[in-house]
Amino acid sequence: MTSPLLNKLNGLDRRWIFLGMALAVLSPILLQIGSDETPSPPTIKLFDQIERLPEGSRILMAMDFDPTSAAELYPMALGFTRHCCLRHHKLYFVTIWPTGKPMIESTIKAVVQADFGSGDRQYVYGVDYMNLGYLAGDAVAISQMSSDIRKARPQDARGTSLDELSIMSGVPSVKEMDLIVNVSAGFPGGKEWVQYAATPQKIPIAIGCTGVQSTQLFPYYPDQLLGLVTGIRGAIEYETMLAAKYPNPYANRNKRPAFLRGGAQRWAHRLMIGLIVLGNGIHLANRYRRTPRR
Amino acid sequence: MNRETRFWTAMFLGGCLLLAFQSLGTERGVGQQFVVRVDATTGKIIPAAKEASDVSAAVKTVIYEPAAKGDPEAIWSFSRTAGIWIAALLTLCIFSYLYRDNVFYKLAESIIVGVSAGYWIVTNFWEVLVAKVLVKLAPDVARYAFLPDTPTNVKADYLYLVPVVLGCMVFCRLIPKIAWMGRWPLAFVVGTTAGLKLTSFLDADFVRQIRSTVLPLVVFSADASGGSALDWKQSIQNIVIVISVLSCVTYFYFSVEHKGLVGRISRVGIWVLMISFGASFALTVMGRITLLTMRLQFLFDEWLGLVRI
Numbered sequence: 001m002t003s004p005l006l007n008k009l010n011g012l013d014r015r016w017i018f019l020g021m022a023l024a025v026l027s028p029i030l031l032q033i034g035s036d037e038t039p040s041p042p043t044i045k046l047f048d049q050i051e052r053l054p055e056g057s058r059i060l061m062a063m064d065f066d067p068t069s070a071a072e073l074y075p076m077a078l079g080f081t082r083h084c085c086l087r088h089h090k091l092y093f094v095t096i097w098p099t100g101k102p103m104i105e106s107t108i109k110a111v112v113q114a115d116f117g118s119g120d121r122q123y124v125y126g127v128d129y130m131n132l133g134y135l136a137g138d139a140v141a142i143s144q145m146s147s148d149i150r151k152a153r154p155q156d157a158r159g160t161s162l163d164e165l166s167i168m169s170g171v172p173s174v175k176e177m178d179l180i181v182n183v184s185a186g187f188p189g190g191k192e193w194v195q196y197a198a199t200p201q202k203i204p205i206a207i208g209c210t211g212v213q214s215t216q217l218f219p220y221y222p223d224q225l226l227g228l229v230t231g232i233r234g235a236i237e238y239e240t241m242l243a244a245k246y247p248n249p250y251a252n253r254n255k256r257p258a259f260l261r262g263g264a265q266r267w268a269h270r271l272m273i274g275l276i277v278l279g280n281g282i283h284l285a286n287r288y289r290r291t292p293r294r
Numbered sequence: 295m296n297r298e299t300r301f302w303t304a305m306f307l308g309g310c311l312l313l314a315f316q317s318l319g320t321e322r323g324v325g326q327q328f329v330v331r332v333d334a335t336t337g338k339i340i341p342a343a344k345e346a347s348d349v350s351a352a353v354k355t356v357i358y359e360p361a362a363k364g365d366p367e368a369i370w371s372f373s374r375t376a377g378i379w380i381a382a383l384l385t386l387c388i389f390s391y392l393y394r395d396n397v398f399y400k401l402a403e404s405i406i407v408g409v410s411a412g413y414w415i416v417t418n419f420w421e422v423l424v425a426k427v428l429v430k431l432a433p434d435v436a437r438y439a440f441l442p443d444t445p446t447n448v449k450a451d452y453l454y455l456v457p458v459v460l461g462c463m464v465f466c467r468l469i470p471k472i473a474w475m476g477r478w479p480l481a482f483v484v485g486t487t488a489g490l491k492l493t494s495f496l497d498a499d500f501v502r503q504i505r506s507t508v509l510p511l512v513v514f515s516a517d518a519s520g521g522s523a524l525d526w527k528q529s530i531q532n533i534v535i536v537i538s539v540l541s542c543v544t545y546f547y548f549s550v551e552h553k554g555l556v557g558r559i560s561r562v563g564i565w566v567l568m569i570s571f572g573a574s575f576a577l578t579v580m581g582r583i584t585l586l587t588m589r590l591q592f593l594f595d596e597w598l599g600l601v602r603i
Binding site: 032069140155159163231 | 581
């Protein structure tokens with residue numbers, strides 16, 4: 001038995017699938033279709049913790065990611081920083097990735113300086129936030145920060161001595177932090193912050209990670225991790241909660257980069273599920289065709 | 295000219311026409327970037343009419359902030375426009391691999407490798423050699439030559455000579471006669487890393503993970519009336535965790551032949567591992583689609599100006 005459709009599908013050029021995927025991703029971008037997600041418990045826990053902490057709490061923002069993972073993690077970094085600024089916590093930015101430096105600078109520019117750089121409750125450098133920059137040494141750098149920040153780095157990213165910054169007074173080490181928020185794209189990152197800082201020093205930690213990393217980090221939740229925000233879905237969940245709690249202006253689409261990527265994600269996933277079903281259907285049809293009939 | 299060449303020639307000409315139309319016929323143009331000049335000291339915007347030479351004479355530090363095309367004080371930025379165009383063309387070069395391997399893809403790939411290597415060298419020069427070695431060993435030299443803001447109260451710490459000497463010993467491997475000396479720093483790194491990892495791993499991954507797996511299989515929680523009720527959801531979750539961990543550990547237990555009951559349990563372990571790999575793969579796909587979304591958003595928003603995100 002021969003089927004012209006089956007023969008055509010068997011010899012389908014993979015470039016048609018690439019074209020289909022490009023259209024599935026491009027259409028929601030051009031039509032500005034976004035997507036909201038129902039928040040999951042690990043995301044809710046981090047959101048609630050930042051809400052619960054008293055104003056002026058110290059939060060270490062460890063941004064261990066680079067431009068290749070920025071698609072998933074940059075919207076997350078923006079969401080966490082916005083939320084902390086809304087609660088007026090003190091922010092200490094740091095990275096153990098050399099490529100994390102521009103990510104920190106971009107986050108500070110987009111959130112701290114653009115949204116909270118003026119007004120009554122404006123964020124002032126050295127008083128409300130500071131940037132430690134890049135710390136070389138991977139896990140050793142985390143370990144050193146846990147015992148003495150000044151030994152790990154005596155100056156901030158601008159070259160100012162840490163003793164000259166009022167935000168650093170009474171902060172000899174990471175132990176003084178009320179929460180560590182780590183945005184992690186791999187090694188060194190979330191796992192190392194849990195192993196070398198959070199667990200031995202008993203500091204609450206929450207991680208925002210890439211989707212692929214989440215299966216490695218989930219075993220730490222909820223005992224050693226306060227919250228875990230995974231991939232672009234986690235970023236959308238966080239933005240959804242931020243928009244519900246602070247609708248003005250965070251319900252606006254232009255303040256929700258993850259939401260706008262969610263629409264493309266949804267359509268691409270639908271196409272993938274369709275292709276998986278189609279591929280298995282073709283496989284079964286081929287097997288049926290090859291089986292000799294009695 | 296065969297059919298394929300005709301098709302790609304038509305696609306190329308179509309793309310050029312779209313670019314020409316967007317550049318000349320629309321307000322936003324293609325990849326056009328505008329900035330306003332801001333005096334870093336006062337925070338005031340410098341008028342666009344003021345010449346660059348006058349600005350540099352009058353203002354100590356100028357910051358360039360992104361601005362809309364219609365802004366009266368905005369000036370066209372060559373460097374930012376070129377940056378957008380280079381980024382867009384390199385993205386297209388990488389995308390071209392989806393059709394087939396070609397010279398444009400290879401060019402973009404080589405640029406990425408070269409730029410990454412350069413970035414790492416420069417960053418490590420400043421953050422390791424200058425900040426971690428020179429500042430610690432000769433703070434006055436570091437202040438004079440590289441970092442003027444190095445605190446004056448920093449004293450030289452000659453203990454840092456030890457890592458410097460060990461670091462130099464790595465290069466002994468290049469000279470066959472003294473190549474054996476290159477093993478010492480490696481032995482030091484292996485030893486310290488093992489020691490550091492062992493203590494942190496034992497605490498965070500071994501003891502704490504075992505503790506996290508010792509869970510009640512039947513969970514009761516307080517209900518609305520103040521009494522206790524069976525929490526089905528939590529109970530099932532705990533049972534799944536315990537069964538999954540035990541079956542996976544059994545799969546990696548090679549001292550007993552995997553037959554009978556042990557064989558059946560290890561089979562469950564294989565299923566658990568397969569589900570975990572499937573979840574990892576699906577999450578990887580999610581990440582890659584997000585990356586594609588970001589690049590397409592960049593091409594259609596910042597470069598072509600067809601949407602405003």
